[in-house]
Amino acid sequence: MLRLDGVWKTYRLGAFGTRELTAVRDVSMEVRAGEVVSLIGESGSGKTTIGRMVLGLASPTRGSITFDDVPVGGLRGRALRGYHRQVQGVFQDPFSTFNPVFKADRVFALVRDGFFPSVPAIKWRRRVEAALEGVRLEPADVLDKYPHQLSGGQLQRMLIARALLLDIRLLVADEIISMLDASTRIDVLNLLGDLKTKGLGVLFVTHDLALGTYISDRTVILRAGEVVESGPTDEVFARPQHEYTRNLLAAVPHLHTRWNEPVK
Amino acid sequence: MTDTTEHVSATGAPAPAEPVTPVAGPRRRDVLHFALRNRKVVGGTVVILAFLVLGLVAPFFTDHGPNEYVGPPSSPPSADFWFGTTTFGQDVFLQFANGIRSTFVVGLLGGGLAGLIGMTIGFVAGYRGGLVDELLNMLTNIVLVLPALAVLIILHAYVGITSVPMQALFIGLFSWPWVARAVRAQTFSLRSREFVDLARLSGMRPLAVIRREIAPNMSSYLFMTFILLFGGAVLMAATLDFIGLGPTDVVSLGLMMNSAVHWSALHLGLWWWFVPPGAAITAIVGALYVMNVGLDEVFNPKLREM
Amino acid sequence: MTLQVSDLRVHYRTLRGDVRALDGVSFSVAAGEIMGVVGESGCGKSTLGKSLIRLDNRMKHVGGTVTLDGENLPIADDRAMDRFRFTSVSLIPQYAMSALNPTRRIGRLVADLLAAHGISYAATLPELTRRLALVGLPERVLENYPIELSGGMKQRVVLVLSTLRDPALLVADEVTSALDVSTQRAVAETLVEFRDRGYVRSMLVVTHDISLVYQIADTIMVMYAGRLAEKAPSDVVVTEPLHPYTQLLIGALPEVGARFGDRRLTGIPGRPPGLRNPPQGCRFRARCPLAFDKCAEQPPFVEVAENHQVACWKAGS
């Protein structure tokens, strides 16, 4: 479904772009339908950049990103809108994904404005309610409220519901749980797990290895923009090949096991 | 380091400082709540409104123009002529009320135009970034270091400023740079907020993103910016009028001071001719600044006094 | 016994009434103990940390006492507290990244601070460099401005600076949250090392990451909505929690290797109550699967086993 082939991203900085910063180097990977691929790496390793390129919010400097064999980079106007019908994203911080000035359900109105201007209001409302129920939210609880009146978990679920309004096939989830409390995290993860079983492809970006493993089928480990290791999740975690991956895994705090004890 | 400059406005009065705290919905009621209890906001607003009403209403209660010779020359304030008369016997109060009117017009138009240009440039530069940003930034910097009054004087010498709206136009054309800088910085930080990405994922075009997503988040900031621009435009207009570079076919507070000085009011002891116009400018601009600080306290919980 | 907190109540003043961020908290920390304080966001962890060292001007000491080594800490009196700060109680703030004056070289900053406490910088310098070396920083950093250091480096500078006078109690507030896993581990282990070397006697480590705090703490204290829920040695909290809240919290944490398909973890439904008008009785009642009538009454925070205190009617029995 989604393919990245030798993708590079270089940011130009400074006066008239005199300095360069390569955020992503030669990354190739694939996300298939019904598959969760987690993208793991420390801060600044280029995860978000990849996510944004996939979403068409940024274009790769080199290499190609294709969705169903159609290059994403060249999409403009109507075609881009068509693409966004199928591919959507949810971001790290639910509080900053909602414009704090407006009520939270504005995100649904925006989808209607952008994609279904002809759907009548009543019908649309029903579809929104259905989508909310799909992410196990009580419509009455979340509609007509301001973002700060809702919990992070509720907000993230609303965003997923928003994506679902569009019959998406691929979801880019960029650290969608790192800002959430431990107890709410798991709800969101479970939701993603459910959607996966319904055939949704998910690019799951995270720096938290414990969470990476919970729902993902395959794992790509990124360091300074480069892929250092990738493969089926179990394999990567059980038998890390790269030194960097091993260090990373060793530093993860485990419940029930102290750092200096062997992992149970 | 650019960001540090945004604390100080072009007028020396404090500009709205610190990153924007967007005002969310129910917090709007909060804002009103605090605004109504903030002495600075209420006091400032009352002063401004009082002058506004005076300027709007007073000219309707007389049947002669502000430049007509209606009374005995050079008479001190009395029941008939509240602020006395000029050496020609013009009613100073009437001129004063009319002058306030043009003061508000200059403030609104000049401040509004400067705000508009500053915001447009700031928004575009901040949102688009890259080369566009570089170029706009350069433009901003150039206009920023050109001393506005000197430029206006030059312009006047060549073009002639003949009406209040034209004066406002020129003032607006040269007082926007600090706004552009500030708005650019704010936009820059808002642009990376994820709701902007979400809007783009919802098929919104850049202009719509700026207008419908970014600008509403800065509304309080923009409002305060406008207040400062208003004050700045009023002062600038008064200065121009005073040195005789303003429109001459209307009555303005600066022009009143100009006439008073020209006709030797200082030496002839006609204090009522030059004290009220300056006092009105000071009061209006001062009230605006005070209001601005009050609003800053309202919008920025950190500054709120408990 | 080093720190003794009894029935501490600290409120935030707001125009809409007080936020009861700490509402009757009693516990003690022994000499040499590292105590982890965990709980959901907004439950009052940072408030607790701040109360022990400096109430900001929106905070109000409503009741309760704090004693350190038997001496009463005048936490409500900002001036009187100065005598204890830095020397007896010290803090690594949540905002360590921005805690250093950006326009002062770090050396100058330390010198200024020491001079203000009447201590010679020159005399302290050898010890300072030794400790910097211990956390892996060269002496050169003293010549740097904060902006020239990375986040992790700043975090470690603050750690060294805060403990320079060997305080009896150190409050470390979310010191690792903003760091990478590997740096996180390094910093956490340094905390333990500082305790081991006696640079600090006892420590209060505030965090929301139970897995992390489990690595370093001797005791873990779980807070919920401005109150204490449970306090026990860390192994006990992780393996045999008694409070239903603790149990659910632990249960919601995925382990590396836990898979969605294998075992479905569950979160805690609902949200914590607001602290402006907290409900009567047990504050977890609304979300608690075990709640019963008696929960309408506030459960006492009592010792149910050695070193194991819980505030739950069900736990004791």
Place this chain on the structure above:
Amino acid sequence: MRRYFGRKLAIYALTFVVAVTLNWLIPRFMPGDPVLRMLTRTSVSNPEAIAPMRAYYENVFGLDVPLWKQYLKYWVELFQGNLGVSVWLFPAPVADVIVDAVPYTLALLLPSILLSWWAGNKVGALAARRKWLDNTALPVSYALTATPYMWLGILLAWGLGIVAGLFPVAGGYSFEMRPEWSWAFVGSLAQHWFLPFLSLFLVAFGGWAIGMRNLIIYELEADYANYLAALGAPRRLIRRYAFRNALLPQLTGLALQLGVLVAGALVTEIVFAYPGLGHLILQAIQNQDFFLLQGVFLFIVIGVLAANFLIDIVYVLVDPRTRTGMQGAT
């Protein structure tokens, strides 16, 4: 840092070129012809004399060569310090006229800018920590910064000059005096200088005091201030830090304010009949003396640019944040 300065210099150079070019352009494309002006002044009444005199003055003002040559010549002469000939004060060279007036303007501007900045910041910082001072100094500062320069000037001239008779209200020094190094003369200079200085000082002072007060309040809320307080640092130290840090934006503010202050000085000079650039500029306008106007404008622009650059340098020296990693910023 090299890069930072390079960039700054580039901006200034560009601004300078733009200002100079505008300055050159405008009189050549706007109505109002300096040659005509001269002819009017000489009241050429015999028709035969008009053509030769026109040619003659066009030559004097350098208007008789193609535009591009005029432009190049303008630049060349600019660097030779030649700003052309004044129309109004013909045949005086513009540069001479300006050089004669500048000492007075600088004597007003420099002390009032520096002293008001210094005193305003001090008082603002004090106000931030003393409630009573805050309640008194702040309203006064607001009133001052909202006062139009000329009005304050008029009030001072009227109150202290005319009514109280304490200060003279015209001229650079007593008209009874000849310049020389004597106490009486210096005293006279100071006496004439004081009121215009005071009015500039007061208005600017208000702005700085308010700015500093607000900045200090922000700074005292900053994390580093909280941390220091948590480590038991005395308030004195914290305030010292806050003051120092708050000075930085005030420094940038100073750069931004220069243009406004220069404008204020021009108006104030007019009120007090002080023999600086202000009077020149007004007369140049009234007499359509483009060349003089250009010269004064250019002088002001160069002055403001130079001062800005100076402030930039100082800024870099006092703020480490500009030195690292900030090269991209303006």
Place this chain on the structure above:
Amino acid sequence: DDGAATSGAGGLPGPGGGGGAYPRNETLYTSGTQWGPPNSWNPIIPGHAMGTVGLAYETLFLFDPQKTELAPWLAEKGEWADKTYTLTLREGVSWGDGKPLTADDVKYTVELGKIKAVPYSNLWTWLSAVDVVDPRTVRFTFTDPRIQEWENWLYENAIVPKHIWESRSEADITTNANEKPVGTGPYEYLTHDQDRMVWKKKADWWATKALSLDVKPTYIVDIVNSSNEVALGLLLQGNMDLSNNFLPGIANLVKGDFKIKTYFPEPPYMLSANTAMLIPNTTKAPMNDVAFRRALAGSIDTKKIVEGVYGNIVRAANPTGLLPVWDQFVDQSVVSQSGFGFDTAKAKKTLADAGYQDTNRDGFVEGKDGKPVKLSLIVPAGWTDWMEAARVISASAQAAGINVVPEFPDAGALDDARTAGTFDLLLNNWAGLSNTPWQYYNYVFQLPIQPQQFAANFARYENKAAWDLVQKLARTPQDAPEFKTTMAELERIHLTELPMIPLWYNGLWAQYNTTHWTNWPSSAGDAPKDLPTTWNNLWEMGSIKMLTQLKPVG
């Protein structure tokens, strides 16, 4: 205004004090001439510092406005013989450097006019030769002896020393600031600064011996005007002795106890200096219609300008516009027959009779073509008294149904409009005091009309007959009986055609403070009658004698 008159700017060393001060009782403080820093002492080009001609350089004759005739000055006498004029220089006149004044200096000065950029270059269109007869005698040979114009030249232009000037190039002569003026006059340059010009009395001046004239002030400090109110302040404080500024409100102060005096103790206080004219552009409709111009002239409430705007320090003009000094030449019968006066009703009737009607009932008449008439009256921005006057003119014209609106463009734009003839109405006063009314009519009627009119006939009124009369006047001596009849004819044409509408006489603004100097010119019986002014071009009308009459106090 209490306390305004307290003297002394406070604390400074008074008269005679301090090494650098000018002794107060020997110093005359003046202002009203210099509007910018003194920068040129070159008598050949306009814009020279106050007193350059008059105090430093001198003219061959003075013009005595009381007697309306030339008085010998550097010259002893001059005589016409057909087309030649023979001039005899005074004995014993010497330059500041001791060299004697000779006929060569005169010849040199006149021949400077061959340089095109010298303002009097047109002299050489009717002058053919200058010959030195002997060191004290010069003979001028004319192609066209314009007597009036020549007399004008004789007293208006200063003689410069050939021995100093001859080494200068043409360009130098017209662009040199001549910073070290060497003249024949009673004063020499001492110093100057941005805001002042100081002259110092020379040890010996030819007139002391020759005419028993002695200038009294040792120093003249001329203060550069920044504004009139500053002058008023200085005058009130006694820091200025003679102010030639327009000082509104001065009437009140003359009446009060401020030691301030003017030429007349009552209205109009000032002598008259020039005629303020309303100039219609006669190339445009409806100003090209005599009837319309007449109605316009009659609609203006000059009294309101004189009293309201000026507080009576000016006086209404005679309908002919001739200054009071020419009263002897005003033909009263012409005035009573064709003169005009303020009469709104009559103005309305004149309009109606001529066919100007208010057809659209907006209160203003329309043109004969039925289109609305809206005339803008331009006055330079910043000329506050004229701006006020323009407002009064507009109001009174509107009352008569003529829609006149005041506009205040900047001085340069106004110059352009006036020179190019793109205006409707404007105010102008460029015909001032001079030796001959010829100058006035030259100003009114000069032909031919150029695309650009620089000095005269801004109305662009073409009347060949009138212009011929003006030229005739130029060649007629004032004492010839023809002179009077020609004048009467010109007055008649002016009043019936009204190409320019005389409104009021601007004053020869002069106010004195008598604290330190007395015996100022005044209308009082035995007081001096010289022109009390420092304005350039008026020293040679006898103002210089004012300095010889002053008496120091104490």
